[in-house]
Amino acid sequence: MLIDEFRDYCLSKKGVTESMPFDVHTLVFKVGSKIFALARLEQIPLRINLKCNPDRALQLREEFPDLVLPGYHMNKRHWNTVVVESSNPSDWYLELIDHSYELVYNSLTLKQKQDLESC
16 A cells, blocks of 8 residues: 555545644544644655554554554554555455444544534
């Protein structure tokens, strides 16, 4: 997965916006007003921060210790930094992005969800 694929996939989700609120190197994706994914543009290999259920986060870190790390500059309980390597199938990364998006989307208020639906 390349940065363009990551970006396109995130933007394909309902209500997602992108911005660079921290610096010119950090691409941020939000649903509503909440972040669900970040990527440092200059890092090779690509590393993306994704929200994750705490139990699943620990499981992924144990199962993939070289690819899934505690979230860099994030709450380590709820965020993972995922190292993107070509040896892993893209579907694996897409599923992790989906999980992050769903966690954040489900945390939105009913009003916020309705606002997204009307866009």
